[in-house]
Amino acid sequence: xxxxxxxxxxxxxxxxxxxxxxxxxxxxxxxxxSSTKFGSSPNSQVSLVDAAMPGMLxxxxxxxxxxxxxxxxxxxAKINNYSVFxxxxxxxxxxxxxxxxxxxxxxxxxxxxxxxxFKDGTSKDIRIVRLHLEQDxxxxxxxxxxxxxxxxxxxxxxxLMEIVSEPDIRTxxxxxxxxxxxxxxxxxLDTCDGNMQEGSLRADVxxxxxxxxxxxxxxxxxxxxxxxxxxxxxxxxEAKRQIEILESGGSIEQNTMLFNTSTGKTRPMRNKxxxxxxxxxxxxxxxPLEISKEEIGKIKSSIPELPDELKNKFIETYKLSNxxxxxxxxxxQTSDYFNETINSDPELKNYAKIVVNWITSELFSLLNKNNQxxxxxxxxxxxxxxxxxxxxxxxxxxxxxxxxxxxxxSSGKTxxxxxxxxxxxxxxxxxxxxxxxxxxxxxxPKMVEQYLAGKDKLLGFFVxxxxxxxxxxxxxxxxxxxxxxxxxxxN
Amino acid sequence: MSKSSLKxxxxxxxxxxxxxRELNQDYLKRIKENENLNVFIHFSEENVLKxxxxxxxxxxxxxxxxxxxxxxxxxxxxxxxxxAASKILENFNPTYESFVTQKLLDEGSIFVGKTNxxxxxxxxxxxxxxxxxxxxPLSQENEPLAPGGSSGGSAAAVAADLCLGATGTxxxxxxxxxxxxxxxxxxxxxxxxxxxxxxxxxxxxxxxAGIFSHNVxxxxxxxxxxxxxxxxxSTSAKIDIxxxxxxxxxxxxxxxxxxxxxxxxxxTPMEISQIWEDAIKVLEKKGVKIKNISLPHTKYxxxxxxxxxxxxxxxxxxxxxxxxxxxxxxxxxxxxxMYENTRAQGFxxxxxxxxxxxxxxxxxxxxxxxxxKAQKVRKLIADDFNKAFKECDFIVTPTAPSAxxxxxxxxNDPIKMYLNDVFTVPASLAGxxxxxxxxxxxxxxxxxxxxxxxxxFDEQQVFNAxxxxxxxxx
Numbered sequence: 001x002x003x004x005x006x007x008x009x010x011x012x013x014x015x016x017x018x019x020x021x022x023x024x025x026x027x028x029x030x031x032x033x034s035s036t037k038f039g040s041s042p043n044s045q046v047s048l049v050d051a052a053m054p055g056m057l058x059x060x061x062x063x064x065x066x067x068x069x070x071x072x073x074x075x076x077a078k079i080n081n082y083s084v085f086x087x088x089x090x091x092x093x094x095x096x097x098x099x100x101x102x103x104x105x106x107x108x109x110x111x112x113x114x115x116x117x118f119k120d121g122t123s124k125d126i127r128i129v130r131l132h133l134e135q136d137x138x139x140x141x142x143x144x145x146x147x148x149x150x151x152x153x154x155x156x157x158x159x160l161m162e163i164v165s166e167p168d169i170r171t172x173x174x175x176x177x178x179x180x181x182x183x184x185x186x187x188x189l190d191t192c193d194g195n196m197q198e199g200s201l202r203a204d205v206x207x208x209x210x211x212x213x214x215x216x217x218x219x220x221x222x223x224x225x226x227x228x229x230x231x232x233x234x235x236x237x238e239a240k241r242q243i244e245i246l247e248s249g250g251s252i253e254q255n256t257m258l259f260n261t262s263t264g265k266t267r268p269m270r271n272k273x274x275x276x277x278x279x280x281x282x283x284x285x286x287x288p289l290e291i292s293k294e295e296i297g298k299i300k301s302s303i304p305e306l307p308d309e310l311k312n313k314f315i316e317t318y319k320l321s322n323x324x325x326x327x328x329x330x331x332x333q334t335s336d337y338f339n340e341t342i343n344s345d346p347e348l349k350n351y352a353k354i355v356v357n358w359i360t361s362e363l364f365s366l367l368n369k370n371n372q373x374x375x376x377x378x379x380x381x382x383x384x385x386x387x388x389x390x391x392x393x394x395x396x397x398x399x400x401x402x403x404x405x406x407x408x409x410s411s412g413k414t415x416x417x418x419x420x421x422x423x424x425x426x427x428x429x430x431x432x433x434x435x436x437x438x439x440x441x442x443x444x445p446k447m448v449e450q451y452l453a454g455k456d457k458l459l460g461f462f463v464x465x466x467x468x469x470x471x472x473x474x475x476x477x478x479x480x481x482x483x484x485x486x487x488x489x490x491n
Numbered sequence: 492m493s494k495s496s497l498k499x500x501x502x503x504x505x506x507x508x509x510x511x512r513e514l515n516q517d518y519l520k521r522i523k524e525n526e527n528l529n530v531f532i533h534f535s536e537e538n539v540l541k542x543x544x545x546x547x548x549x550x551x552x553x554x555x556x557x558x559x560x561x562x563x564x565x566x567x568x569x570x571x572x573x574x575a576a577s578k579i580l581e582n583f584n585p586t587y588e589s590f591v592t593q594k595l596l597d598e599g600s601i602f603v604g605k606t607n608x609x610x611x612x613x614x615x616x617x618x619x620x621x622x623x624x625x626x627x628p629l630s631q632e633n634e635p636l637a638p639g640g641s642s643g644g645s646a647a648a649v650a651a652d653l654c655l656g657a658t659g660t661x662x663x664x665x666x667x668x669x670x671x672x673x674x675x676x677x678x679x680x681x682x683x684x685x686x687x688x689x690x691x692x693x694x695x696x697x698x699x700a701g702i703f704s705h706n707v708x709x710x711x712x713x714x715x716x717x718x719x720x721x722x723x724x725s726t727s728a729k730i731d732i733x734x735x736x737x738x739x740x741x742x743x744x745x746x747x748x749x750x751x752x753x754x755x756x757x758x759t760p761m762e763i764s765q766i767w768e769d770a771i772k773v774l775e776k777k778g779v780k781i782k783n784i785s786l787p788h789t790k791y792x793x794x795x796x797x798x799x800x801x802x803x804x805x806x807x808x809x810x811x812x813x814x815x816x817x818x819x820x821x822x823x824x825x826x827x828x829m830y831e832n833t834r835a836q837g838f839x840x841x842x843x844x845x846x847x848x849x850x851x852x853x854x855x856x857x858x859x860x861x862x863x864k865a866q867k868v869r870k871l872i873a874d875d876f877n878k879a880f881k882e883c884d885f886i887v888t889p890t891a892p893s894a895x896x897x898x899x900x901x902x903n904d905p906i907k908m909y910l911n912d913v914f915t916v917p918a919s920l921a922g923x924x925x926x927x928x929x930x931x932x933x934x935x936x937x938x939x940x941x942x943x944x945x946x947x948f949d950e951q952q953v954f955n956a957x958x959x960x961x962x963x964x965x
Contacts, residue, residue: 053587055691087806279805
């Protein structure tokens, strides 16, 4: 695969690394018992600790630690028995302590890797450097008053996992696939709700460009991107910007950039000289975090089937392609739905590929059109299973099945109900089909002549006419066979 | 001035020889008579009377019922403002009660007021307070003396008999040194014995609450009341607290005392070497084995302390930014200006000096040379003690290198001021318990203190040695 992008003078390769900030799914914050519920009224979920009142002390939330360990296991990573919380010192209005509690030298999770799958059936490993736990900051609200900034501390102290990748990513698509994969793993593990719109998952992107084979170039970091679309846009824009500078003889300044979602452009936020000196040091209010092998073992044994395992299982059990299986397992709700559908009837096992298609193309497009989610799909897995069963037993044609699905989607009825009510059963009676064909042949003598003169393409015309007369219910294979037979007899 | 002890007062209250109201009115009277000492940042007679009213209505038995206690103004209290002696918290009223003060309230004690201290506990003379100096009650007519610091207000409150006990905090000597200067007993327990929850932080890995009292028995009663595990403080120790008072035993026969040679420092006044020798002689007479020990890294303790404590302070004090509570400067045109002016105007000189030092030693490029190295030395200092305590049961040293000095001396020489902590800082770095008891006087009849250090969580041995020395001195 050629991942290079063309500049004016050279081909260039992007080198991309991601820092993903995933909010830990937990009812309470990392160091306090305040609620983490999203969308509550400002400053309604703030404890004395979150507001950094004098004399208040952080106490680690064990559940968040377990969630991080779980995630580490899911990322095939090394879990560290010993990790340390550090203070990252800087002033900002929505950072009440004047420091963020994070992990610097000794993170809770070390090296790991995740695999991304391409459409062509190949795959690639992206290495993970580390995962560490840290507190989120509050939120500064600049749009509430013309001259004042308000601060909402509801988010202050919420637990985040920062997942840092090696610079193994080479294209915006890979970046998108990587973050999707991480999101998928977190959601399977139930350690993050994966909601990018609400900011539960966001990423900082480090990007540089180089001529193939060269050393890494100077990188820039684009901060705080909260959708895969923006990540790709930002990477594309930033890569082009860097290439233009380099090709015109300039050099890249190591900057921290912000991405403007309305213009699609990046702009510098601060340069290296303006970079903060965070004065990291171990937080003396907290003891080092020690997790025993037994505890790690216990957490490991509680982990559900993850997308890659499930993918392999699907490939093996249902003979699906790598790509189909990875699409099915990309989101837990999809693989759950698939499992429920295929298990709704013992026969369906033999039609796995059809089941995949009906879920990932027909049902997904209906859901998309109606802005709905698989989780609250009006068509239940059992009902979809029933529909596919009707197709597989030739009771209805695939074409009619599409209309039936639409009907099921809007009316909530079962496939059986709709087919019976509307009489949509496929016509498989040879005599009945032959009768219709005879009618069509009789009514189109000129066409028959032309066909017999060698215009084979006209076969489709006769099929169409016959289908029209049967309201699409004729079994297409039988129709084809009988039609050919009859026409050839004329010869 | 004959002072009644806490122990005796509890008896008198029990036998109805005196009522809670009579007792406290006696103290209120003295507090008002001694306003010139500037012991309290916050004192309200009304508040004290209210507490008396409430206790009179309360029929339950409580260990310290009606006992007047003074609280260092670093402990957050619901019923009184909490300032940390800083302008930046001038009008701060906590909505919560610190662990230590809550324990004292639960036992039925009466808070007579919040005592003065060095701003955020940074100082050795109670002269960096935004609310002015506290004067040592032992000062002679024309020469006002410093009470020591940082808990100078609490030490002075006990010395002037304005309460039967007081809370303090000790980061590098802030209980023991003022106790020595004011001629009272002051104990800093093992790090982790008393929860730090609700105490405005100075240096988290060193801060520890403790007690001032008239005598060792009283200290043992009060310390037991404020000690204990608290799940809100991750550094709080999960141990059973013994009944120190019940277990007091002045028979030291067969014990071994360690005498560290590194504590004989050139320039230490004769009188101080003298009381140290006296104490050793007394112990010897009591059958205590004298063991000369070495704590070889002692000389690095002060520089180590003055890296670690400011480093932690620079971060701990970042929360005072004018955003959420406390003082905010009026002159603000931007967020940066709000920080700069709020903190420039809200903090005093010594606090700013330590924030600067702390920021410097943690900054990129200097961290390894200062902070990291200091942490390593701290470990060596702790190891010194661990080794020494294999050969002895407790260690005896002087508490401070001088008696109380005049108020204005050393004000402009921070290094000289820091030297006050030379004997107290090593045990702080090692997290060990230490007590200072009055033991002898200098030529001006000012009290001098002897320090007894013990093993981790061996407060009982510290109390036993202290009560034994105290009884022989009386």
